[in-house]
Amino acid sequence: MSTTAAVHDAHAHDVHDAHHEHHHHETFISKYVFSQDHKMIAKQFLITGMIWAIIGGLFSVLFRLQLGYPESTFPWLEDFLGHWAKGGKLNPEFYYALVTMHGTILVFFVLTAGLSGTFANFLIPLQIGARDMASPLLNMLSYWFFFLASIIMFASLFVQTGPASGGWTIYPPLSALGDASSGSKIGMDLWLVSMAMFIVSSLLGGLNYISTILNMRTKGMSMTRMPLTVWALFFTAVLGVLSFPVLLSGAILLLFDRNLGTSFYLSDIVINGKILPNEGGSAILFQHLFWFLGHPEVYIILLPAMGMSSEIISVNSRKPIFGYMAMVGSMFAIAILAFLVWAHHMFVTGLNPFLGAFFVLLTLLIAVPSAIKVFNWLTTLWRGNIRFTPAMLFAIGFVSLFISGGLTGIFLGNSALDIHLHDTYFVIAHFHIVMGVASFFGMFAGVYHWFPKMFGRFMNNTLAYIHFWVTIIGAYLIFWPMHYEGLAGMPRRYYDYGMWESFKMFGGLNQFISFVSMIVFAAQLLFVFNFIYSIFKGRKLTALNPWGANTLEWTTPLRPGHGNWPGEIPEVHRGAYDYGKDGREFISQTEPVGPNESHH
Amino acid sequence: MATMAMEQRKRIHPHKFTLWVAIASILMMFAGLTSAYIVKRNQANWFTFDLPKVLWYSTVVIIVSSVTIWMAERQFKQREMMAYRRLLTVTFLLGLLFVALQVIGFTTMWKNGLTLQKNVSISFLYIIVGLHAVHVLGGVVALMVMFAKAFSRKVRNYNSVPVEVMSTYWHFVDILWIYLLVFLLMIR
Numbered sequence: 001m002s003t004t005a006a007v008h009d010a011h012a013h014d015v016h017d018a019h020h021e022h023h024h025h026e027t028f029i030s031k032y033v034f035s036q037d038h039k040m041i042a043k044q045f046l047i048t049g050m051i052w053a054i055i056g057g058l059f060s061v062l063f064r065l066q067l068g069y070p071e072s073t074f075p076w077l078e079d080f081l082g083h084w085a086k087g088g089k090l091n092p093e094f095y096y097a098l099v100t101m102h103g104t105i106l107v108f109f110v111l112t113a114g115l116s117g118t119f120a121n122f123l124i125p126l127q128i129g130a131r132d133m134a135s136p137l138l139n140m141l142s143y144w145f146f147f148l149a150s151i152i153m154f155a156s157l158f159v160q161t162g163p164a165s166g167g168w169t170i171y172p173p174l175s176a177l178g179d180a181s182s183g184s185k186i187g188m189d190l191w192l193v194s195m196a197m198f199i200v201s202s203l204l205g206g207l208n209y210i211s212t213i214l215n216m217r218t219k220g221m222s223m224t225r226m227p228l229t230v231w232a233l234f235f236t237a238v239l240g241v242l243s244f245p246v247l248l249s250g251a252i253l254l255l256f257d258r259n260l261g262t263s264f265y266l267s268d269i270v271i272n273g274k275i276l277p278n279e280g281g282s283a284i285l286f287q288h289l290f291w292f293l294g295h296p297e298v299y300i301i302l303l304p305a306m307g308m309s310s311e312i313i314s315v316n317s318r319k320p321i322f323g324y325m326a327m328v329g330s331m332f333a334i335a336i337l338a339f340l341v342w343a344h345h346m347f348v349t350g351l352n353p354f355l356g357a358f359f360v361l362l363t364l365l366i367a368v369p370s371a372i373k374v375f376n377w378l379t380t381l382w383r384g385n386i387r388f389t390p391a392m393l394f395a396i397g398f399v400s401l402f403i404s405g406g407l408t409g410i411f412l413g414n415s416a417l418d419i420h421l422h423d424t425y426f427v428i429a430h431f432h433i434v435m436g437v438a439s440f441f442g443m444f445a446g447v448y449h450w451f452p453k454m455f456g457r458f459m460n461n462t463l464a465y466i467h468f469w470v471t472i473i474g475a476y477l478i479f480w481p482m483h484y485e486g487l488a489g490m491p492r493r494y495y496d497y498g499m500w501e502s503f504k505m506f507g508g509l510n511q512f513i514s515f516v517s518m519i520v521f522a523a524q525l526l527f528v529f530n531f532i533y534s535i536f537k538g539r540k541l542t543a544l545n546p547w548g549a550n551t552l553e554w555t556t557p558l559r560p561g562h563g564n565w566p567g568e569i570p571e572v573h574r575g576a577y578d579y580g581k582d583g584r585e586f587i588s589q590t591e592p593v594g595p596n597e598s599h600h
Numbered sequence: 601m602a603t604m605a606m607e608q609r610k611r612i613h614p615h616k617f618t619l620w621v622a623i624a625s626i627l628m629m630f631a632g633l634t635s636a637y638i639v640k641r642n643q644a645n646w647f648t649f650d651l652p653k654v655l656w657y658s659t660v661v662i663i664v665s666s667v668t669i670w671m672a673e674r675q676f677k678q679r680e681m682m683a684y685r686r687l688l689t690v691t692f693l694l695g696l697l698f699v700a701l702q703v704i705g706f707t708t709m710w711k712n713g714l715t716l717q718k719n720v721s722i723s724f725l726y727i728i729v730g731l732h733a734v735h736v737l738g739g740v741v742a743l744m745v746m747f748a749k750a751f752s753r754k755v756r757n758y759n760s761v762p763v764e765v766m767s768t769y770w771h772f773v774d775i776l777w778i779y780l781l782v783f784l785l786m787i788r
Binding site: 134135138203206207208210211212214215216241242243244245246248249250252253256260261262263264279280281282285288289292 | 612613614615617618621622624625626628629630631632633636639640643645646716717719720723724727731
């Protein structure tokens with residue numbers, strides 16, 4: 001009896017889905033603004049993320065101007081920034097604000113929301129064969145919370161006392177006491193409120209991604225047939241859902257310390273000769289709560305880039321990904337280890353050396369799954385029939401950056417070496433290469449590869465190749481010299497290195513780095529131009545499957561509507577990586593396994 | 601077709617699953633706070649004090665409300681809509697009573713000089729219990745929505761998923777409270 005009812009329900013549901021588009025009258029507002037279509041929400045995340053990337057990138061150019069040319073003045077800066085650049089020289093307070101906002105914007109708003117917000121939304125339903133997310137409403141709310149967070153963070157740039165300036169890690173007491181610096185005033189409150197909204201946004205998104213992947217896969221799409229992008233986005237979402245709440249709890253305690261006189265993080269503090277009443281708090285507690293999110297956050301940023309690069313490398317090598325299960329297993333291992341290494345950011349806080357040894361061990365263990373992934377990417381490329389599309393170049397660039405940045409991670413993971421290297425430019429070089437630039441490369445690869453599916457047109461290849469070569473050479477020219485500066489002990493976050501005899505010799509190198517960073521920033525504007533131009537004027541997509549890929553998103557119409565497939569959702573019969581099998585270039589996941597097919 | 605429907609039935613409803621993931625996420629926030637509490641307890645000036653009595657009454661109230669929402673869910677599945685509405689109302693009122701009792705408890709504490717700023721141990725109590733109460737209030741708001749739907753003449757929906765999601769969440773805040781109470785009693 002109940003089975004019959006279920007059949008009836010399922011049937012009714014299918015019929016409803018098939019006619020979905022005919023019943024749905026879409027207005028401009030419901031289609032482009034408060035859209036519940038995962039594809040539109042993905043584009044909203046992407047474009048908001050790109051705007052933030054331009055702002056965050058511009059900030060780095062501004063503070064590099066100070067670092068590279070500390071003696072010079074730039075009168076146009078005063079026209080542009082007003083009292084923050086009196087006489088054409090950046091004010092030190094504002095320099096710290098720029099550094100802080102650069103980190104905040106790029107880590108959270110661009111490489112978390114812009115990267116996994118875009119590609120989790122776009123790819124999960126399309127690649128697992130679902131009409132939309134488990135809850136399109138929560139999905140829409142996720143974007144609008146991000147938008148709200150963006151507005152608040154953007155507004156904080158314009159308050160009288162300036163935006164938050166205590167570093168993107170907002171360590172107390174600087175962040176907990178309004179009197180500590182001008183950036184610790186209203187700017188800091190806005191930072192915290194904005195981040196609370198941001199956390200809500202990523203939690204709503206993450207909940208949806210997890211339930212969609214686990215519950216809404218089409219028939220035949222077992223977990224082990226999922227493309228690696230979906231696996232990567234799955235682990236990313238799990239990390240986010242379990243680590244962001246801990247940052248939220250830390251931020252709540254910080255808000256209480258700031259505004260209601262509690263002493264979670266504060267003890268025995270003297271400001272201008274005045275002793276504060278706070279007692280019994282500990283600033284280290286905040287670091288524990290922050291880095292319990294902060295370290296998984298690194299993988300929240302990196303995993304989507306890994307997943308997309310795996311997919312793009314396999315498609316464009318015309319070869320199956322080498323070691324599919326090893327790829328999944330190593331991502332799983334990375335996700336577990338991500339929760340167990342946070343104290344390696346805190347080796348110099350007076351951490352018990354015995355405890356430190358455990359964190360060193362666990363940190364170095366991450367090298368094992370990382371190396372497995374690198375070898376698998378290289379063996380996938382090995383003797384492949386490689387097509388150097390812009391997406392492929394960026395995916396290979398990702399692997400290159402992941403290797404060079406990962407190797408320096410082994411240095412920093414040693415607590416003994418870290419005592420010397422902590423808070424120097426060596427750290428800056430390490431995390432910018434392995435997490436920042438590498439993830440950007442994953443993101444660029446993803447945009448170039450899936451642009452035709454998003455907008456029905458291709459991006460311009462010539463501009464893309466210029467973008468790639470300038471960016472990869474530029475990124476290495478910027479960050480490679482920083483390793484030397486860091487080994488020489490040059491600390492991060494200083495306003496003017498000319499004041500120290502020991503760092504004066506790096507003046508020329510700093511100038512060089514600043515010069516290159518401007519060129520690289522210009523190349524990114526070229527990408528933005530290419531992106532906008534191609535949406536309207538790019539070469540039109542005419543074939544359904546331009547890259548000859550196996551995954552389901554290429555079985556949808558050229559411009560899929562809400563619901564993705566006009567008829568029934570295709571059934572899946574095989575994994576996503578049957579390339580170059582039995583003399584055939586590629587075999588779509590929807591094709592049934594033939595009687596004489598070999599078992600790869 | 602039939603096998604597909606069977607497959608679908610074996611799987612958990614996406615909304616219910618989403619709730620379980622959300623519960624894991626909320627638990628992580630409390631795990632963060634309670635581990636911070638444990639770390640801070642070793643500080644020299646940690647202050648111990650007795651929890652207000654009224655928190656015990658609120659515990660009884662929330663356990664009873666968990667029973668009433670369980671009964672409401674059963675009545676809904678048997679299409680006993682009148683009984684369902686009555687039990688939903690009772691649960692809603694018990695939820696409000698729980699929050700009210702907690703507010704009373706903390707007002708007395710405050711009056712007795714145990715203010716938020718006095719000591720880190722007291723600040724933690726206010727924040728941990730307060731955040732739990734916010735989650736109960738969230739449940740109360742959701743109950744209000746269910747309540748409005750149950751009394752609306754237009755809606756004739758016998759889909760039990762929203763009711764099940766609601767009741768699971770309610771049991772969760774109940775169990776979370778018992779855990780927090782035991783935690784606060786054991787570790788001080």
